[in-house]
Amino acid sequence: MKIIAGNWKMNGSRAALDDMIDAISRVATGDVRIALCVPYTMLRAGNAAVMIGAQNVSKFDGGAHTGNVSAAMVRATGAVATLVGHSETRDELHDKNADVSIRAARAIENDLLPIICVGETDTERDAGIGTDVVVRGVRESVPVCATDGGFIIAYEPRWAIGRGITPDMSDIENMHKIIRKTLDDMGFANTPILYGASVTAQNVHDIINIKNVDGVLVGGASLKKQDFIPIIENAK
Ligand code: 13P
Numbered sequence: 001m002k003i004i005a006g007n008w009k010m011n012g013s014r015a016a017l018d019d020m021i022d023a024i025s026r027v028a029t030g031d032v033r034i035a036l037c038v039p040y041t042m043l044r045a046g047n048a049a050v051m052i053g054a055q056n057v058s059k060f061d062g063g064a065h066t067g068n069v070s071a072a073m074v075r076a077t078g079a080v081a082t083l084v085g086h087s088e089t090r091d092e093l094h095d096k097n098a099d100v101s102i103r104a105a106r107a108i109e110n111d112l113l114p115i116i117c118v119g120e121t122d123t124e125r126d127a128g129i130g131t132d133v134v135v136r137g138v139r140e141s142v143p144v145c146a147t148d149g150g151f152i153i154a155y156e157p158r159w160a161i162g163r164g165i166t167p168d169m170s171d172i173e174n175m176h177k178i179i180r181k182t183l184d185d186m187g188f189a190n191t192p193i194l195y196g197a198s199v200t201a202q203n204v205h206d207i208i209n210i211k212n213v214d215g216v217l218v219g220g221a222s223l224k225k226q227d228f229i230p231i232i233e234n235a236k
Helices: 014-027 071-076 087-093 097-109 122-126 130-141 169-186 204-208 225-235
Strands: 002-007 032-037 050-054 081-084 113-118 152-155 193-196 215-218
Touching: 002 152, 002 193, 002 225, 014 032, 014 050, 014 225, 032 081, 032 225, 050 113, 071 097, 081 097, 097 113, 097 130, 113 130, 122 130, 130 169, 152 169, 169 193, 169 204, 204 215, 204 225, 215 225
Parallel strands: 002 032, 002 215, 032 050, 050 081, 081 113, 113 152, 152 193, 193 215
Antiparallel strands: none
């Protein structure tokens, strides 16, 4: 089964989310699993067709941490998943892999499915260390409490996010093969790997059919029904 996840970043409204859930529910079939990761203020329960997730959770369980939202608070809204370690979060909060691992652990402890994001910058890619960074990202960001299939990895090349750049299909295939091997070696042979960065209705079919690509994580093109619904349809 393929997974299609949307990341709304700091966009949207509750009304737009209700509308999107309605639209997805009309086209979704049993062979795709759909998730929408939305700002905290829009979190709610999803339905049989759509899982709702947050975009991050605090490293802490509670207390004097102004501006933080705990995994338990996210779960209490009815949401069932969360992104952790998205490249924008890593940049803005200066999160390292070890921080991401703690966030993922908090998610798991609170019955949220973590979507753990990894990816290399253009500088790292040009220096020839892109695959090392990604492998380390997987090894160090997955917490010890993780179980096989109890989390998702999203590979997002940071140089391609939001820029309309699609890497060569062979580059995506190569990186997913390396991530697959890394996860297999860690005992996570059934853990899905998503691809994210500039996914559109035009390229989703080719990308989602690459070996070891179990789904996609969509940013900009997940915001509007006229963009996101064709992604779901073209991925089938
Ligand atoms: P875009 O699809 O807008 O490139 O964003 C990708 C992303 O960051 C999803 O998490």
